[in-house]
Amino acid sequence: ETGVTQTPRHLVMGMTNKKSLKCEQHLGHNAMYWYKQSAKKPLELMFVYNFKEQTENNSVPSRFSPECPNSSHLFLHLHTLQPEDSALYLCASSQPGLGYTFGSGTRLTVV
Amino acid sequence: TQLLEQSPQFLSIQEGENLTVYCNSSSVFSSLQWYRQEPGEGPVLLVTVVTGGEVKKLKRLTFQFGDARKDSSLHITAAQPGDTGLYLCAGAERDDSWGKLQFGAGTQVVVTP
Numbered sequence: 001e002t003g004v005t006q007t008p009r010h011l012v013m014g015m016t017n018k019k020s021l022k023c024e025q026h027l028g029h030n031a032m033y034w035y036k037q038s039a040k041k042p043l044e045l046m047f048v049y050n051f052k053e054q055t056e057n058n059s060v061p062s063r064f065s066p067e068c069p070n071s072s073h074l075f076l077h078l079h080t081l082q083p084e085d086s087a088l089y090l091c092a093s094s095q096p097g098l099g100y101t102f103g104s105g106t107r108l109t110v111v
Numbered sequence: 112t113q114l115l116e117q118s119p120q121f122l123s124i125q126e127g128e129n130l131t132v133y134c135n136s137s138s139v140f141s142s143l144q145w146y147r148q149e150p151g152e153g154p155v156l157l158v159t160v161v162t163g164g165e166v167k168k169l170k171r172l173t174f175q176f177g178d179a180r181k182d183s184s185l186h187i188t189a190a191q192p193g194d195t196g197l198y199l200c201a202g203a204e205r206d207d208s209w210g211k212l213q214f215g216a217g218t219q220v221v222v223t224p
Contacts, residue, residue: 002153002155004153006153033211035214040120040216041216042115042213042214042215042216042217043154043199043201043214045211045212048211056211058211090153090154092153099144099156099159100144100146100154100156100201100212101156102146102153102154102155103153104151104152104153105151105152105153107151
């Protein structure tokens, strides 16, 4: 347990489904992030939230929609995904000078 | 975009051997971090280096930040099976941690008994 909890751990969804990924941290960190990890590729930053405000959207397609209701919770809403969106989605939180704390990720498979 | 290149991509060694993993960039970073990721888990922070030429040791792991703050290396002495994992380097663009980290693609290390 790292202090950042992601649910679900695994998700299989059809291209017409709507699902949400959840991330929760009680470390007191004010920044939260969504990253996408595909095989043999660098982690891709998707979204950054500082104090609940989105400060970075790294040209992510609109079929991915983030939500940050408070500094402890972060969601990633998914709809009409493509098979190439299958990947490990990682949530992280941070505080200046302390580095990132990652969750265990959600392994997403789009069929 | 600051690109971080890690080498080698894959490394398989026997228990007791030494290994070195490299992380290189053409850009300067304010700090650089190393993470280890095990299957089915997220990356776990090992160390942060911030000063050019800095060397940090974590038991059998030695981390070095290049003088120009563009490259870094991770050296493992007498590797053990528990060192198996994906080693990721990540550079911070700014002095604080609010900024996004640029990650390398990682080096997969396998240590066999």
